[in-house]
Amino acid sequence: MTEQEKAATIESLKRGDEKAFKAIYLDTKSQFIPWIKTQYGLNEDNALDLYQSAFSVFYEKVEGGSFNFSQSAPATYIIAIGKNLALKTLKQNSKVLDPKELIFQHYTQEDGEEKKVLLKKMLLGLEQLKEPCKTLLEMYYYKKMSLKEIGNKMNHGNANVTKTQKSRCLNYLKKLIKKDK
Amino acid sequence: MNFEENKDLFIRGALNEEETLKFLDSLDKAQKKEIEEAMELSAAFQIKKAESNLKKIQQYESKKTKVVAFRAWAAAAASLLLLAVFIWISKDSGAEKLANQHFSPYPNIAQPTMRNASEAAKDPGFLAYDAKDYHSALNAFNNKDSELDTIAFYKVNCLLALKEPQQALALLEMLNQKESTAFILPRKWLEALIMLMNKEYDQAIIALNQYFASGNAIEKQKAKNLIKEIEQLRP
Structure with a gap:
């Protein structure tokens, strides 16, 4: 990919263009896989699992608006995450990698065991959460939309209805988490 | 501005550095807990998003x-x-052997071992479970409130490890009847394995199709592989 193509791809990534994600995925993969295999003695399957986990994190950061393109190039960021995950995996002596577990490890690397357990329970709770609660909580806690914006999207009429609905959904999620205890 | 308004702005990252520090300093214990919960929920959504991106990426x-x-x-x-x-x-032992090959006791996520935490505080059932002493784990779980869905699920795992599929199935059916939401997907997998042990191939495949429908890419592949193996095994 030329520098010009890279710049154009970054603009497309910012717009959430799936084709741009795929282009970056394939371009970075050709650098990452041979390098990580040689560097850490990984087999093809494990190298791919690591790469896909690292790329999923990058994808989430771009989608969630927290990736700063001026601070880091996508490839540099993806390779750094992949390297970090590889180091952790080697420390744990894992022979088979679970990409979901790798992703979890990335997001919880600073957390204590207690918080990790709580997050696992939250993830189970979110899996069981039904609509419209799932979308509402996602808009508030992930997309960082205001109650007014959520109310408009969900045709609630006014922000107070959204606020009440959000509290109900949160309580329902807490019940689901407790149920699994 | 009151706590609720500030909380909304904080969660949305709309406070500047000074306002953030001022807001965090002003919190009482209950408010602090509320903010921590909100941050944890944000983190859980990030993980969930990254997991769902993984499915898209695998299609590349x-x-x-x-x-x-x-x-x-x-x-x-x-x-x-x-x-x-x-x-x-060995015609007769095939189904049971295949089921056993695909069974491994579900990891203890109810009371996992924590760094620096005292083992004494841990439930004896889970202590034994972690030590793979399924007999003692089952005895300890039997002394607990059997209404707890999580305990029932881990009992199912113990029973299967101890080669007691019929008792395990009865417990799974109890959880299904009460429409328990605990460990729905892993329960479906265990149900399929028990059906396979009983040579009820159609029932096993139905359970695996349900597992396939709700699972992630890896779980779907796991179900597909086992269905293939069952198809090859059945008369």
Whole structure:
């Protein structure tokens, strides 16, 4: 990919263009896989699992608006995450990698065991959460939309209805988490 | 501005550095807990998003998957040949053996071992479970409130590890009847394995199809593989 193509791809990534994600995925993969295999003695399957986990994190950061393109190039960021995950995996002596577990490890690397357990329970709770609660909580806690914006999207009429609905959904999620205890 | 308004702005990252520090300093214990919960929920959504991105990304590998699938097919064909010979030699034990190959006790996420935490504080059932002493774990779980869905689920795992599939099935049915939401997907997998042990191949495949429908890419692949193996095994 030329520098010009890279710049154009970054603009497309910012717009959430799936084709741009795929282009970056394939371009970075050709650098990452041979390098990580040689560097850490990984087999093809494990190298791919690591790469896909690292790329999923990058994808989430771009989608969630927290990736700063001026601070880091996508490839540099993806390779750094992949390297970090590889180091952790080697420390744990894992022979088979679970990409979901790798992703979890990335997001919880600073957390204590207690918080990790709580997050696992939250993830189970979110899996069981039904609509419209799932979308509402996602808009508030992930997309960082205001109650007014959520109310408009969900045709609630006014922000107070959204606020009440959000509290109900949160309580329902807490019940689901407790149920699994 | 009151706590609720500030909380909204904080969660949305709309406070500047100074306002953030001022807001965090002003929190009482209950408010602090509320903010921590909100941050944890944000983190859980980030993880969930990244997990769902993984599914999209795996589709980028379609060509490779085909090559892998071909290799897997060739390997499966070779395995099938071996399996056919194996079935011919020991027709009766095939289903049970296949189920056992695909069974491993579900990891203890209810009371996992924590760094620096005292083991004494841990439930004896889970202590034994972690030590793979399923007999003692089952005894300890039997002394607990059997209404707890999590305990019932881990009892199912103990019973299967102790080769007691019928008792395990009864417990799974109890959880299904009360429409328990605990460990729905892993329960479906165990149900399929028990059906397989009972040589109820159709029921096993139905359970695996349900597992396939709700699982992630890896779980779907796991279900597909086992269905294939069952199809090869059934008369």
